[in-house]
Amino acid sequence: MESKEGIDALFLHATEGILVTNAEGLITRINPSAEKLFGYSPGELNGVKIEALVPSRFTHKHENNRANYVHHPHARAMGLGMELFGLKKDGSEFPVEISLSPYKTVEGTFVIAFIVDITLRKEAERNLRNYSEDLERQVKNRTLVLEEAIKELERTQKELDASLAKEKELNEMKSRFVSMASHEFRTPLTTMMSSLSLVSRYNERNDPENHAKHIRKIEKSIVNLTDILNDFLSVSKLEEGKVHNMPEEINLRQFLRDIDSEMQGMLGEKQHIDQYYSGEEEVLLDAKLLRNILFNLISNAIKFSPEESAIELHALVSEQAIAIWVKDHGIGISEEDQQHLFERFFRGGNATHIQGTGLGLNIVARYAELMDGNVTIESTQNKGTTVKLVIPR
Template identity: 55%
Template sequence: MFPDKIRILMIDDDEEDYFLTRDLLDDLPPGKYVLEWVPSFDDGLKRILEKKHDVYLVDYRLGARTGDELIREAIKRGCEEPLILLTGQNNREADNLALKAGAADYLEKGNLSARTLENAIRYSVANANHVKEIKALNADLERRVKERTLILEEAVAQLNKTQKELEHALKKEKDLNDLKSRFVSMASHEFRTPLAAILSSLALIRQYMELNDKEKQLKHIDRIKSSVNGLTDIINDVLSVSKLEEGKVMLNPERVSLPEFVADMVREMQGIAREGQQLVYTHKGGQEYCTDKKVFKHILFNLVSNAIKFSAEGKFIDITTTVSTSGLELAVKDQGIGISQEDQNYIFDRFFRAQNATNIQGTGLGLNIVAKYVEMLGGKISFSSELGLGTLFTVYLPAGNR
């Protein structure tokens, strides 16, 4: 917007020039221009920085300093109002220096008239106002660009998040489908043997009932029980994996009398041990430990049942628990078939069966489930094994497990 009254500051070391300029402005319509004057470089710079004027008339000679120096310094310090250079002669070099310094215009004092002075002032002020408007528009444009960029970045971030969530969901869906396919394949193989054993034993029991051979009847009843237990293990493993994949396993920690709890389980599992196998339980350290009983029971059951399954008749299986200030250590050591060095890298993979265990019934899910349960409890599992000599599994759970 063009001001109704233009405030002019003249910076000139010659007071006579000030009077002449004032007279020229007096010839113009009254009240349109207000002229002030300072005689030195320093006073001029001080007044410019106060930003109280619309335009500045700067003489080329200011004592030991020059007008183009003043213009350069004023612009450097943030002056946005027009600065017009005045000189006493037609000096092209002074003109070029002033323009390079950022002067809005250049006027010769000897050829100065009221009209040329007014035109220079009005055009300089109008141009300065246009520059300010452009700067304001640019600043507003930059602000809007930043806002749009921020919105775009947020949208891209949300899109990336959604994409990752979708990829995760698709991967989970694929894993579940793979799990179903592997289960169908595994079940068709693993269910066939115990079901066939059950059917054949039932047929034989009927025959032995007719012959009243109770010993052979009991033998086949035990065979049926063993087959049913095998089927139950398979179903429990699959259900456990399904719950873990769907995030349905919730921890409910409680204080447990560990020696009593484990001893009860060991007594129960002695009933499914092979002939002559002995489960030996030892406890060390504190009596109580805080954990989720169901999850811990799954871990212990899977490790001990594996030890039973992969050990021959008459072998010992050692189960040791140790409670200390740092947490709980569970160790299950058998004298079984062991795990080859090649297979040890994959022992916790889902559905993995070691090369020397393919003829032993199982799903290949047990150790994978154990590893996931141990992770849920914030612990770690490790093992050492040697072919033909047996395996030691060790579970470390932290103190105050929650």
Template identity: 50%
Template sequence: MDSSEQKKHNSYRYEALFNQASMGIIVVDSRAAIQSANPFALRLFGYVLEEVLNKPIEMLIPGRYHSRHVGHRDVYSHNPKTRPMGVGMDLFAIKKDGSEFPVEVSLSNYEDQEDQFVIAFISDISIRKKAEAEIEELNNKLEYTVEQRTKELRVAMQDLEQSKDELSKLLEREKELGELKSRFVTIASHEFRTPLSTILSSTYLIERYTTTEEQHRREKHLQRIVSSVQLLTDILNDFLSVGKIEEGKIQVRFTNFDIEQLVADITREMEVTLKKGQRLVYRHRGNREVALDASLLKHIVINLVSNASKFSPENGPIEVETLCRAGVVRLSVKDNGIGISREDQKHLMERFFRAANAGNIQGTGLGLHIISKYTELMDGHIECVSELEQGTEFIITFGSAGAQQPEVRGPKG
């Protein structure tokens, strides 16, 4: 390939990158006049190319920032280099219809024989900002709760001067609430990032698939969005469950039901959530009628099966077994996954605990804590049998659950 053909080839390549990029790209000259904008940028701002060519870049910036922006770009023109724009500041852009939206902007530059040009790479961060606002709102609510509890504590201290033991418990309670708030903010910020990024990238890509032949691609990204939203819901549900447990708001309702039917229905529903090639094997032995809280038991089964799938490789079996005999109900979930060390098994049921070999697998460290509390509320016992790289089996036993009569019971306390 000669030099001219190579240049032509490179030109086609750069043009393809420019036109197909999933972020806005705008090129301005030394006078800050727009010389080019890619299709993504035009859709983002609601213009056609002819409407922006040779217009000042300030047409895409809210009016209240115009004078300040002119000063900033003059400074940049004297010392041009590749860098983020507006570090430490909230940046906003304005569409043709007058609506504003938050953006992130990175700047680069190049020169040719005629002029100096600046390239702006623009990303709409509306979804991320909304998520950050929601997290901040949750944080504020938690802070308000801590403040309210602290006020209640001050009043209680005056009434409990003669009871040091009770006062000590209340102080410990406030400390735990503060820790729970801090851990929530840390874990939520980390765990929300991946699904939110997936939702954002899939949303951008769906916009590009416009033909009937690309329907399967749209469906793939829609499924990614649904899965990410479900993950966010599961994380929030875990925090809500812990909150209810900590506040003593869980009511246990014992009813008679068919445990084999319940667990079989759960395993069928969860088959679609398993990794590629994984399969659920369920078997039941003994009597079918038990007296437990069906809702709490369902949560336990779902969480254990979900963990077994998450910490196991593809194409592996997950075995679920229930046994009802002589007034004893036994549930076991077994996998052939990464296993748990003996040292980590001592802390499995602690709130927020993650095993040493689970650091790269998404999770809040709340699932087993919630399971242990639900098991305790139904007078049960949970046991873990595991070796590293040899799989894990969780066994839950309810001593006389099969012989109980239906009743409603509040949390122990």
């Protein structure tokens, strides 16, 4: 290989493209592999400027770089960190990798360029990059699908938890209803049975005073039973979404007078209702819902107030709101119990001996909500309670 023939064989039969340029950038020698690589016939590139093999957009830059390289020649890879392209005779481009090695002779400075077509490598890199990007997209899509599945599972879990909680609440309601009903129904029914038996005897003895007394007891027991049934009927309708707010034009002052008249039969001995009214009389309200609210509040005030006490019914109508409140001077509610008053079946610790379902205030609050209003309570134990309903106009 040290002979000229050996060196010529290495140059001519190398699979890499090899060409030699002089200081002016003219190709002085090129091997068959390089000629084939660029699509030229044997000898066609001899004496041609090297820029003929460079795409036109890089020609000016290549000339400057070549001039600089001639002044500071050293063996190196060409275009470090850059993508290099060769220009074929037919005008097509292809990616290349080039190494430069300078040498000097008596004829001047020359540069040997070793050129490798890296089209297949670039395609492989591009395919690998595309595969990687595709894989990343698939992973991202799968992750999104998984996240959606997890969210759906979480939603389902929340729905199941809510359903279980609802079912548990309903079961507790059923148990409490059975327990409460067995007690609350038994008392008035027992009273009625006893009074009916005594009514017959007092009638036979011609004792009108005791006869009337037990008739009143029977009437009161019937009212109590009706109240219990009404409470449960109201809860059932609210749960089923059958109760709606349907406002109508009413005379509120007259409406409250009518409520007063209807409640007279429930008043205890020497109890009375005092009314206080201020503001406009014609308002837009759901009369049925308001009637149920006031019946509940006034009947509570009657039940929890002593004989010979006043039940106050106030109404204040302004441009902004309608405020109605019921005030009594009865047993009141402890601070501890006040935070639970709107819970179903809750009864104050000082009211267990008084008949009731523990549903009234819960129903009142829900009716008020349907009317876009709210209910507040102020109470002091043994001094009385004020329940206030405020409905925006």
